[in-house]
Amino acid sequence: MGFPILPFFTSSEELKTVAGSKPYLGLTGQALLDLTKVSVDDAIAFIENNSAYKFVCGLLGASNTLSDDDVVRLLNNGVSVLFLQDCSMAAPLVQLGVPKERLAVLEGATYTCNFGVVQKFSTSQIVEASALSTDKLADALFSSLKTDRDDKLYTTLVVDTHERCLGLVYSSKESIKQAFEQQVGVYYSRSRNEIWVKGLTSGNTQKLVNINIDCDGDALKFVVVQEGKKSDFCHLNTTSCYGEFQQGLVGLEGLLRQRLENAPEKSYTRRLFSDPELLTAKIKEEAEELTEAADKKEVAWEAADLFYFAMVKLVASGVSLDDVERNLHVKHLKITRRKGDAKEKFLQKKPSEESKAEAAAETVDDGSISLNVVSDQDKKGVSEALSRPIQKTADIMHLVNPIVERVRNEGDKALLEFTQKFDGVKLDSPVLEAPFPKEYFEGLTDEMKEALDLSMENVRKFHEAQLQKETLEVVTQPGVVCSRFPRPIEKVGLYIPGGTAVLPSTALMLGVPARVAECQEIVFASPPRKSDGKVSPEVVYVAQKVGASKIVLAGGAQAVAAMAYGTESIPKVDKILGPGNQFVTAAKMYVQNDTQALCSIDMPAGPSEVLVIADEKADADFVASDLLSQAEHGVDSQVILVGVALSEKKVAEIQDAVHRQALELPRVDIVRKCIAHSSIILCDSYETAFDMSNDYAPEHLILQIENAQDYVKLVFNAGSVFVGAYTPESCGDYSSGTNHTLPTYGYARQYSGVNTSTFQKFITSQVVNPQGLENIGRAVMSVAKVEGLDAHRNAVKIRMQKLGLLPESFQ
Known part of the structure; x- marks a missing residue:
């Protein structure tokens, strides 16, 4: 269940002042930062300097204004989950590489993950940090707690920061309030029937780190740090009420901290603390011995030695196991990964007689860009x-389907909203109509025009040579002439990506063959630039040259849907072509399989x-x-x-x-x-x-x-x-x-790249005269009879009867 209140920090200033003036907020172990008002640097600094907050979330605005780099920095540096205002905001973040489980969406009164619940909070539980007090935190806790005890006490499990159980105690409402106020272990003593401040008489005090509730709401968990000379929890002078803990790494850390304070001058541990060079040498020695260990027992033995010397290094440097575990947690949250190669000096040199691949691999330095x-x-x-990267179509479709459906049902309105949300551009109209405004060509140099003109002319020559204009005629039998003739696809939609690069080359590779094939209407679609809401002048130049009727100012799945179904301002097309990211590809696959769209695509990608x-x-x-x-x-x-x-x-x-x-x-x-x-x-x-x-x-x-x-x-x-x-x-x-729109992902086994015939369809026809009917009629009747399609058979039979050509056996 977790703590029932999520403190909400609404500005960088509040993050600095409120967190410092109200340290008891850290007892919740969680925080929500408004990333529209809290800077990225301040958010990361907060996480680094406030270890009490284990679960730090970020709230994005209705339109994400953070750069991709900022999103990655936040998730790499400890932000556990990004809360989104709308489900459709997830698509570009997943595309960026954000794991689905790190995204949650605000839906109604609860925050829920789009792919399964991450953590639920009713809106009433999300409270501005500045408005919170110890009383409000305690009251929130009481509202979620329950007890079936007659004395109305709450069962409380006390653990240390390593989740080791120290003992079982009881809490009352008053003791909980005092625990918040003093941020120490305060409980209720049933034997003395009074509030009990742990360590008040024995000196074995507790610093309170975190308060939590279990899943059923009938038990508390206090996370504490034992302080005092012996740091014992139990009245029997043991670490826990269940006896002493095994030494382990936590125990070793405690022992080494004691040795740092009072180890005899000539002891080995003191020598390690006093001689950094010796400690460094021992760590390297033990690491080498661990790599050479063979059997299970030897590996365990050498690992234990290495851990010992590593722990000495930690204690000598003032670093705790908590610090290490926190570092591991942050690294676990990272969404960008290093290649992880070892430095060359640690790689064993391979004998020359071994494989060429292994020998060649030795030439790669750490940090180098190498295959x-x-x-x-x-x-x-x-x-x-x-092996190609696995494309999880079902997961992508889960994001794409609602986008496509909204555009299909709401037309321009949905398209404009998605353009504002995904591309950060607010437009009055989703299309740019031909003839295109002169302002779009400003800044287009003569050199660029000449380059585009040369490229378009070469593409035209090659694709015009492919153009099939002639009708194919074959006499299959005397009196039977079969024909095949080409016709252009009437309306085509050409998708021009504009995400990480401007691609006028894609515009000409699709637009020129469409023009050569004499398609009646050519529609471009390309996402507008965030800077000015326009598409690049190079793309507009190509669109004008090939005779495009309009440019849809949108990208992604929403642009595909607009062209497939049509909107108030965008015509429905018969075929959509062009490369794009996984969301564009998923949308193309969706509309191709939807009979309501009646729209084909060039190829999977x-x-x-x-x-x-x-x-x-x-x-x-x-x-x-x-x-x-x-x-x-x-x-x-x-x-x-x-x-x-x-x-x-x-x-x-x-x-x-x-x-x-x-x-x-x-x-x-x-x-x-x-x-x-x-x-x-x-x-x-x-x-x-x-x-x-x-x-x-x-x-x-x-x-x-x-x-x-x-x-x-x-x-x-x-x-x-x-x-x-x-x-x-x-x-x-x-x-x-040649055309650069080509089959990927292994589809070159079945598909050709885009060519002139991609923009054409081929219709067959046949002419049968009486002689031809006599030559093939009996075969048609025989096959139709076997298939039980008497109307088919009868269509030939009637004709042959009237011509006097029907054999008696077919009467």
């Missing part, structure tokens, strides 16, 4: 390297990915640049290098080039996280490399190998292939002419 290295002989390692096949003659700088050009897309991008007969020297050159080039990139933090889960797989033959690639089916396949063109025949599964040292993926992304 993991595995050999193709390591089947488990290869499997892990080629996952994170961006590249697989590079390189041999010994590949330029290390070229290889590194190709890997990094994909890694900068996002932390979940997949970057894989398959090396054919690479030497240790070449692997080291590539790793060095990756590290060196990455540090010069503005998106180095994204790159670092992506490369941390990316790999170099070493194999001995080109055939093995291509088998691996075909099995993986990458979005982008880059061939940096000798005579690369000769190996294209070995490619069976890939979105797009980049052949040779001077064909970086970037060319295909922008200006060569």
